[in-house]
Amino acid sequence: MGYWKDLPASADHLRLFNPAKGWVEFADQVDGDGKTTSFGANRDIDLALSIAMNASNLMVLTGAGASFCARNTAQNALTAPGMGDLWDAVKTAATDDTFQEVIKLIPKAKDIGKNIEKLLTQCKIYVELFDNAQSAKITNFIGTAEKAISKRVSFVNKDTDLKAHGTIIRKIARRGVRKPRAKFFTTNYDLCFEYAARTQRFSIIDGFSHSMPQIYDRGHFSHDIVRRENAKEGPDYIENVFHLYKLHGSIDWKRSGADIVRTEGSETPLLIFPRDSKYQEAFEPPYLDMMGAFQSSLREPDTALIVSGFGFNDDHLSKPVMAALEANMSLKLIVCDVAFLRDDVLEKGDHTIAGESAVREHISDYFERFKHLARIGDQRITLLSGRFEDLALAIPDLVAQTERERHLDRMQAARGFGDGVQS
Template identity: 45%
Template structure:
């Protein structure tokens, strides 16, 4: 792990293995202390905003590797894992392998863009608009439909009993904040149900814009509601703990649109879930319902005073999300930003030596790095995976009696 903040003089500092002094006491590591300080500062903000991307789901159902081993991820027996963009490319190619090269040729897809399914689908949508009616257009239209179906199948990798303990631990640290502060807002670009299943495991309450009726129907009004506990006295009420807001910026595998009423409903078995598919029209689609409400809430949250933004596993490749973040950094002096991603910071290549991280090459991340190097104390970049980041986040309170009770009941049921 590495960290870049103004306190380091604008230079990356690596976390070292624990060292002991002559009396056997552990010497505090400056880099680790700096990471802990920035995460704590972020959690202490009145308004805590979290933005997560694909990187927070890549560890789920993955077969543990032997220490020191490298290579691609492998799924546990009988399980499926979250797909990367490269995985989606390969899956789409396998499904229509006999037509794949022709699609590449018809769309004039440049080889320089590599195996990028988002770029390919973007070229397909453009080609579909300009190709005249005929076999070529029908081929492209059919490929788009097949590719979207492949994406839907791949992102439905999670079963309700799959292990999402790390997500549950993460949520536990988020929702333990004082109820006097604003509810934590979790924004995610992921389609999967990791946070929903983790909340179920931890008995956390999600406010996600859907009603508590059957079927559940989306209405942004529900985001303004909260949950309180009322005792026998009608004048006595307290905000309950363990509540957070969840905004799924690109849709979810359990969202569907009712063709008769036009309403957005929850249906885990939907054959046509409401998703923003990976292509360059994501920006335009994000301004349709229900995504418009999510984007509006995201931009509003970033403009609030005393706001902490924690970014996890998000590569800043979606302009419609990266631009509001950069704009808020420019205009909101009371915004604290911590970005955690393993692609940040310099790294050692076996043959080429030390290589620059994304912070030196990415158009948005390089701007954050520039501000840090020039003394911006509000920003911090941490080179760490989701698995490395969660244990370092402040654990504000010990496990409550109610949580211990739920865990005992769960273990009893599993024991039969």
Template identity: 30%
Template sequence: MAEKIKENWKYLLINGKSKTLEVKDSEFDKGKLTNLTDIRPFNKNDSEGKEISPTVELANKEKRKVYTTFFQKPFKNLVLLTGAGSSMDVKGLSMNQLWDESEKEFKSEKVDGLNNIIEAVKFPNEKKDKKDIEALLSQIEGFVRFSDDIEVDSKDGRKKLSKLKELLFKLIQEKCTIPTPSNDAFPHKVLLEKVLQRKLTSPRVKIFTLNYDLLFEDAATAVNAIVIDGFSYTFPRTFSGRYFDYDIVQREGSKLKEEDNFVQRVFHLHKLHGSINWERIEETGSVVINEKPKKALMVYPREAKYEDSYEQPFFEMMARFQRNLRLNDDTLLVCIGYSFNDKHINAAIEEALNQNPGFRLAIIDPGFDNDAASKSLKTIKETALQTERILMVSETFTDFANYFPEIKTYENTQQVTINLKNE
């Protein structure tokens, strides 16, 4: 008997038992659906009873119809979390691409500098094959701390591992500096314009990002919005958590003399892993904004990033993230391009799902149904099939920004329990 061929179905959208969309024998190119043989569920007959052949356009239309309805439901607090996937839409680099750039930077005709580092710190081959730049930086730090800060041949002569690590950090800083895109290719601007149309009586939109770039700041300038980012409005702009409690109100000419008259187009921006224009002043320990810092204050990709998150200003940013997810009066968290590989971020989201009945979660990720997705993302997928509190959509950031609808306010729904198994 011939072996039965397993049907290859992939999820395009998950939102509870009754609201899912799958495509058969599907193909994707950079996250975009390019080919399919079937859609389910799907009525294959038109109003006249004629059979309709499923197409990519039809699958995307059905998908966007479902998530448009989801985002048009009422909610009070809107929180966005963006990861590397959002910046990659505008020429940001993935971790694998940062590895490739490091190979180029440390290589000459005679010396393969990155490979020399790998051999010196005894970096495992399986992690090398995965191009795990985070694991490599962690291995370098551990080797220097517990073994020896030895010298290694590099393209510019022999250098200590600690110096080569700093050069890797500098390279990451440079490669995460992304020029402002043109208006017709700037999804951050498109999405910001839409979410800032909320009623002024609603709480301010809170944006948390794990990226170092200035794309949200550039988008704010493009739409004439005001950013409350935790820094003073005096110069030099200096960080203090109390500035997140400030707001912008209009006093002159207000019709409501006894009440706050909030200014439009204001949002909060929290950069959980720092920024390419943050700098710590060694003499005072204060953190300021500097367009050309000698050493940018960033949580670089390595295991010690979890320790870094307990230092200021990162601790303040993380505390604000947790606080916003605990608001038990209709909160929606929209995760865009986040891989669910950061334990401290996952823990906050897990707690909100388990403890906050007024919390909803939406995940926008063109690769959420890939076999290579993180264990935590796979756990969420299993839970999303059981509850309409979680929405998962296979969509690029650019397309999501273009199709994101005008929004209203959310209602509460059923409670679920989730346990994210961190890798």
């Protein structure tokens, strides 16, 4: 990501795909006198996002790309890993000799680059096909790899900069209480949304109980949080609550007997590890509950789905989106990703880039499918070139801050002053 590397987050980095013009820059183009010579896409982007925000049912889908903006400033601190980082982590944990031995045993392993998903997929196939001393070595390697991946994706802590996640949560989850709660779906194992919600003082409904230890039960997704006051007869639904569905598991999930409990620091978290079998694993409990919620939500009337940082490489998620586009005429889809345009094209700095410009290499063909649908007139689809953090700044803030929120902000700002106690 040469073009995007170290580029500060800004809505100005977004580009809108206009079938008639191409990829139009967010800001207006002005001359030396400050006169507008060409209108940007900011108005159309704001309109599309506003319509999505006002939908009866609002969904957000994120993948690994959404975590890259999470920052740890401490020296040698971990950052959100890509496939290459996971490859390196596994290689280090397994030792170089063992790693090279595994590579020699797996056919075509030298041709997959640093794609840990393909390597683990082929390792799993090898174990299923052969029952010998070599397969035992591969089995041990898989166990080592899974532990290394679990450790590497655990990079979020209380000091992690999660501004983009906090902004997204604040703007999207602060919906009118008369509407269904916003639903966040993510394939990420990390705790970006959880920590950002805690900082923002938002409440999460994620299928876990509020007792200790927290135990997962699908029935908890039908629960809600209300405020009861003596002066009121009925319950008052509180603001700032959203649903969170971890489609591939979470580093703080652990199986304990027949239960799934939340506990940080587990060496064996409940995850769907990167390999082709994740399609089958996604339809086993508890992931089946998450997938069921995802598919049923897509078919609800007046639904908007905002996708960012998700590469559409998981067919068990990509295919339901395409099926919903076909079956649900009221579905609105907004896809924001850096995959739409190559770095060398963006570096030219043109206000409008030709719509036929090539997408990045080695990406899912779903991006071209979405472009084709938009090009032939499907106005339900809005395509944006940009990052998760750029999108967060572009989303309109439709709901004003409540007096209760302002009070909490004031109290939080006041902590640590006067009594010498730091919260």
